[in-house]
Amino acid sequence: MTALLACSGLTKRFGGLVALDGLDFAVAQGETIGLVGPNGSGKTTFFNVLTGLYSPTSGAASLDAVDIFGKSPQSIGRAGVARTFQRCRLMLDQTVFDNIALGVLRAKPLGLLSTLFRRGRLRADLDATIARAHQLACRFNPQLGAALFRPAGDLTMIDRRRVEICRALIANPRLLLLDEPSAGMTPDETRRLMDDLLAFREEAPHLAVVLVEHEMDVIRRVSDRCVVLNFGRKIFEGLFDAMIEDREVQTAYLGSGQ
Numbered sequence: 001m002t003a004l005l006a007c008s009g010l011t012k013r014f015g016g017l018v019a020l021d022g023l024d025f026a027v028a029q030g031e032t033i034g035l036v037g038p039n040g041s042g043k044t045t046f047f048n049v050l051t052g053l054y055s056p057t058s059g060a061a062s063l064d065a066v067d068i069f070g071k072s073p074q075s076i077g078r079a080g081v082a083r084t085f086q087r088c089r090l091m092l093d094q095t096v097f098d099n100i101a102l103g104v105l106r107a108k109p110l111g112l113l114s115t116l117f118r119r120g121r122l123r124a125d126l127d128a129t130i131a132r133a134h135q136l137a138c139r140f141n142p143q144l145g146a147a148l149f150r151p152a153g154d155l156t157m158i159d160r161r162r163v164e165i166c167r168a169l170i171a172n173p174r175l176l177l178l179d180e181p182s183a184g185m186t187p188d189e190t191r192r193l194m195d196d197l198l199a200f201r202e203e204a205p206h207l208a209v210v211l212v213e214h215e216m217d218v219i220r221r222v223s224d225r226c227v228v229l230n231f232g233r234k235i236f237e238g239l240f241d242a243m244i245e246d247r248e249v250q251t252a253y254l255g256s257g258q
Contacts, residue, residue: 002028002029003026003027003028004027004028004029004031004063004064004174004175004208005025005026005027005050005061005062005063005081005175005208005210006025006026006060006061006062007023007024007025007026007050007059007060007061008024008059008060008061009022009023009024009058009059009060010022010023010024010025010046010049010056010058010059010060010061011023011056011057011058011059012042012045012049012054012056012057012232013057018231018232019042019045019232020042020045020046020049020056020232021042021231021232021233022059022233023042023046023059023229023232023233023234024234025046025227025234027175027208027210028208029174029206029208030205030206030207030208031208031209031224031225032201032208032209032210032211032222032223032224033209033210033211033223033224033225033226033227034211034213034218034219034222034223034225034226034227034240035210035211035212035213035226035227035229036212036213036214036216036219036226036227036228036229036243037228037229037230037252038230038252041229041230041231041232041252042229042231042232042233043179043212043229044086044179044212045232046229047083047177047179047210047212049061050068050076050081050177051073051076051077051081051083051177052068052070052071052072052073052074052075052076053073055070056069056070063076063079063080063081063174063175064079064080064174066079068081077171077173080173080174080175081173081174081175081177082103082168082169082171082173082175082176082177083168083176083177083178083179084161084164084165084167084168084177084178084179084181085164085179086179086180086183086212087183088160088161088164088184089164090152090153090160090163090164091152092151092152092153093151093152093153094151094152095148095149095150095151095152096133096137096144096147096148096149096150096151096152096155096163097130097133097148097149098152099152099163099164099167100133100136100137100163100166100167100170101129101133101167101170102167103166103167103168103169103170103171104129104170104171129170130148132170133148133166133170134148136166136169136170137162137163137166139196139200139203140162140165140166140196140200141159141162141196143159144159144162144163147159156189157184157185157189158185158189158192158193161181161185161193162193162196164181165178165181165196165197169200173207174206174207174208175207175208175209175210176207176208176209176210177209177210177212178197178209178210178211178212178213179212180212180213180214181193181197181211181213182213182215182218190215190218194218194221194222197209197222198221198222209222211223216244219240220240223240225237225238225239225240226238226239226240226243228243228246228249228252230248230252235248235249235252236248236249
């Protein structure tokens with residue numbers, strides 16, 4: 001299977017701390033990988049390096065054979081990588097639309113000359129962005145689409161998570177990175193959000209997803225295969241059933257008594 005994302009020897013050091021230690025990681029088009037491991041194992045660091053928030057120390061990373069190693073977040077976003085964050089990063093006093101539309105701003109020319117001389121085009125772009133934001137919001141929850149111009153702070157936690165995912169999806173990425181989307185939600189909300197994601201994946205079969213999650217039921221349900229990190233190293237790669245039986249995984253992630 002040809003890799004959409006290919007990382008080789010990816011390393012990130014913070015002084016004497018090795019947060020990522022020679023990580024090899026690949027994701028195929030349309031594949032969903034569950035990325036798990038104990039707190040501090042390097043999962044979010046991997047996302048931060050991959051999206052340009054941290055500069056990698058060494059290694060290589062490419063998306064569809066285009067080098068993204070050490071590139072800026074804007075360049076990586078334009079290449080087709082989008083993400084969510086574990087902690088809510090919505091502007092709660094701004095509208096749902098404002099929050100979703102942020103996902104396309106990185107690809108838009110926003111200089112003064114562009115504003116002055118492309119006003120008609122900008123209006124068309126705005127109309128198209130509104131239509132796409134409404135379509136995405138309704139796809140996850142019709143009531144969310146109806147609230148497009150209401151403050152995001154009025155939303156429930158599950159709808160806030162939906163808005164964050166819509167913000168990542170509005171630019172039509174090829175690779176979506178989800179960092180603990182169930183954080184702060186009830187089990188019922190988590191189940192409903194996973195229903196949403198699975199339904200969306202059926203409509204977008206070419207989208208690749210990497211999901212960081214501590215809830216094993218979520219990983220089991222949505223992942224094609226799993227990767228486990230510990231101290232920045234990959235200690236397992238394979239199917240979910242094999243992962244939960246793996247002794248090193250049980251020791252590192254589930255605890256030595258499991």
